Amino acid sequence: MIRQKTRRTLVWGYLLWFCVLITGCSLEGWEAAGGQPGENASWISKEQDEGQLRVLFLDVGQGASQLLISPSGHTMLIDAGNNDKEDEMLGYLQAYGVRHLDLVIGTHPDADHIGGLDRVIDRVDIGQVYMPKVQSNTKTFESLLTSIRNKGLKVKTAKAGLDLAWDEQVQVKMLAPATSTDDNNNMSAVVKVTYGDTSFLLTGDAESESERAMLESGANLRADVLLVGHHGSKSSTTARFLNAVKPKYAVIQVGENSYGHPTKTILDRLAKQKVEVYRNDLQGTVEIVSDGKGYQIITER
Template sequence: MKKYLQLIVMLILAIGLLPIQGEAAAKELRVHFIDVGQGDSILIQSTNGKNMLVDGGTKAQGEKVVSFLKSKGVKRLDYVVATHPDADHIGGLIAVLNAFPVSNFIDSGHVHTSQTYYELLTLIDKKNIKFTVPKELDKLALDPNMIIRVLHADENAKDSNDSSLVLKATYNKVSFLLMADASTAIEDKIRKKYNVEATVLKNGHHGSNTSSSAAFISNVKPKVAVLSYGKNNSYGHPHLAVESRLNKVDAKTYKTPLDCDITVTTNGVKHSVSTACKNGKKVTAPAAKPAAKPLPKPTPKPSAKPAPTQTNFKNCTELRKVYPKGVSKDHPAYQPKMDRDKDGWACER
């Protein structure tokens, strides 16, 4: 009888040491940057199966966001974050709150008089969702394997963009810095106080040059940069100066109008990026082609002489006739006197 009991105990211990399939499959973190046109919407799917949605695009994008969440198996949202009350960040959250149960709603607390914001607050109250206005350095308890910290919060900011909640999510060695619409002034504040270095940067304000300063980008040192904006938008986003700064730190840049929905997957050490589109078209696996016979090498033709480059201009009006988007510091037509904001780019619009 004693030997029989010992055998049962050993069997129970052995079963307890076996890996559980669900736990093994839950070790990957997925962060989705949803293509919502001129706006922001980010879904974080944590290693323990919980979900956080940061912003939801405009009202017109609400159903798109709901559809995307369902396609990723979302049944409920543990956190919904409204970084600030601009319509291109909170409008789509109305459809989301009507489609999913939500445990916690995190809000910038910045007062806004728009009908969209009023409708959103009314819905939160009606559904009795826990409503929190966080403080700087607060943590959002989505997953014990992750740290999600608020690096900036200011409900009394004069400008709604500068009330933006800035979040840094860290999973082991891989981190995500989500800048909402924070300006260069906010960037300067947080980079002087905190470690802003991150693997993935969601650039502020849709790639506008009111955000993503050269100093900030050089501090973040992102390996991946995400620009979320609308195709052919009237603001000229993203600005060339911002893309130039990202190129200088060797960041791989992804853009929602070209790449559509962008997903970063990580086990906390390595990361990979997948996109729903390439150059605005759905990604499909190419059909296998038979091996082609090698063609004979063409006889090289003498290269034509490059056309002379005009470098001397009286002012920006004259320069833009030849270079409509302005010129960078490396261009022979660059003149310091035409670089009014001293960002290394002259006569940009």
């Protein structure tokens, strides 16, 4: 499988200045979006070659957010970091030229996953919203529901077995939650994205209970790229689950934290399987580009 890894080090401010100087383009869009690009956005490019699927594991600190851009330019956002990442999320979307999100998925009600979604929904044109059927009495969750209602949107239930219409070249299948539980993490929406011969498994905070249910469901869990569950907690990424996925690459969405994420247990387990690991805390935003046959992996640092 073809693979190339590169790093981009362009300075965002210089690019904006150059754009204004040479083309006379306006910066008003940034102000209208209510935020600046995240401090980690200096290397971002809007350019996309035809026939590419871009999966971006955005650096939102100790939280999670994935932005997907299809070969046809359709967009999907899964989670949006914590409450203090709202402006940063808007900045990322602006930097990637995203004005419309065809699909928005809130994997589960935890603040470090849905905290920034209310502001995104307030400011960006939204197609469909999917969330699992689990409630939370937190202000974060209530704020998200208020933004959804105010936008005139309805939440569709995220559950195993759904095939999401997104891009006719890309299959998007929901593999979890496969069973019902009161545990937020194990109600996480898990999404498998397949483009040609390449595949991504995006797991939210799914833990061993959900992993077991997915295994028992008989779903095809095999994927080249795995978003490691629950930020690398030892409660996720069981040996049996990892053996079923058999990833070549893994991404851990993690920032500075007091939980010990990612744990040595999981790092050792991935190393034993010879999985190449990328981490937001070490490499910033991680972008994996697929042409349907192989991957280009781009790290911020």
